[in-house]
Amino acid sequence: MATQYAGIELRTDNPIYKNEMQIFTTKIVSMAKEANLFASQGGPIILAQIENEYGNIMVDYGDAGKSYIKWCAQMALAQNIGVPWIMCQQHDAPQPMINTCNAGGPYITTSYDYYAPLDEYGNLNQPKWGHLKQLHVAIKLGEKILTNGTRTDKDLGNQVTLTTYTNANGERFCFLSNINNNQDANVDLQQDGKYIVPSWSVTILNGYNKEVFNTAKVNSQTSIMVKKGDDASPKLTWVWKPEKKxxxxxxxxxxxxxxxxxxxxxxxxxxxxxxxxxxxxxxxxxxxxxxxxxxxxxxxxxxxxxxxxxxxxxxxxxxxxxxxxxxxxxxxxxxxxxxxxxxxxxxxxxxx
Incomplete structure (x- = not known):
């Protein structure tokens, strides 16, 4: 497409490119809808992404890049898929787009799930699945305080910070953050207890005195998945097409x-x-x-x-x-x- 249309510029506020992008996006969405693939239709797709890591290069486009990303959001929302849209590496993602980041996947050549909680086949990746499930349960405990409370931060020294959310009733939900890469922290909160916060981790406290989660303390089961081929399946065959050399x-x-x-x-x-x-x-x-x-x-x-x-x-x-x-x-x-x-x-x- 890059060379077939005079005046086209890629990934910017260019009417020719945006028209082609909208045609392509609409085609993919329509195919997914026809197959009832979105979660709103009872299917497995719970998120959709528009653009990818545009925030890393947007500065090169100036104002045209900013208006383009707003257009992307509007065009995507108009698809009416019934699940949230995300933008990867887009710090200024327009509402209600969700800004996301990459988990990283070195040395992975045959898989693209990058050790996500669910792999591309829908299987659970343990212990990540279980660990994140526990995190979500812990965050849920403080949902009302986090969304309605006021926040205060206290520097406890040695790269340890206590972040506290407090609501009108005096209820508290807290985060102990240790950003030291090499040293665990022994934190004494006096009457609210003593805690060991491993290096480069966050401990979640329900109130001041009950640890409900730590990002470095993993107690979920670890599983090794072995994938075996189906001997009954037909064998793959290759078809060659000669090149005109x-x-x-x-x-x-x-x-x-x-x-x-x-x-x-x-x-x-x-x-x-x-x-x-x-x-x-x-x-x-x-x-x-x-x-x-x-x-x-x-x-x-x-x-x-x-x-x-x-x-x-x-x-x-x-x-x-x-x-x-x-x-x-x-x-x-x-x-x-x-x-x-x-x-x-x-x-x-x-x-x-």
Missing amino acids: KDTMQGKGSFKGNQLLEQKELTFDVSDYLWYMTSVDINDTSIWSNATLHLNSYCDFFEENALALRFSASFILIKTGIAGGPVQLIGKNNVTIDLSNQPLVLQGWVEW
Whole structure:
């Protein structure tokens, strides 16, 4: 889509992009509704997300980014799915969007649940499931005080803080936070008891004198799940589709030119690949027997870091492939032939 519409800009307050995004979102939502997948229909989907980690790159879009994210929220709410919408890494998510963050998943290659309480198959991930269930029960105990009380914070020293919520009746609900990474805290609240708060953890107190939860004290069962294949299931088979390489390898590509071209505009989202072929006559093998092909290409890959996210922000404006070059053949003693304007045979195709 990025190259098929003149004037389009990705992920910003651009009418062409927003129209395409709305069409796509509506299509996905409609398919889910038809299958009764949302919890409001009795299905398993309890949350939906619009956009992803936009807050990390929004600064690059300025005011257009802010208005875009508001539009995203309005467009999503208009889908009327009956479950909450979330925005990941969006600190200024418009109401009633819920700002969420990522749990992290290093070395995970075959699963995308990142050790969530429920995995992608709906199974319980223990002990996380049980631990979070206990947390929710503890928070529920203080629900009325947390939503109607007043908050006070007291620094107890050594990176320990006591946060207290108190309602009009004098009832209290408290959090003991120890943000020290290395040292457990021994907290003496005098008549309200003594508590051990492990390093980098939070203890929840119902009142001042009853510990109901600690984030580092896990007593839920641990389970190891073994997934076994079903021998009765039909075996997977592979189907191969040949790529049209022969014509190109014989110098008969889809088109010819005398310049290096911008890949997005040329392949038009139909192909992932663009191949260049050319030939050059050389006479002195002593210079060119161990020649090096040097080319200058534009970055066209993504990594999960801030720089790559910034690249995403202006993707439509950035050239891709080896557009502009130079492409050079470098021989002995840096003798150089510039191939950038050679007669070229080009061929693009999709990998199957």
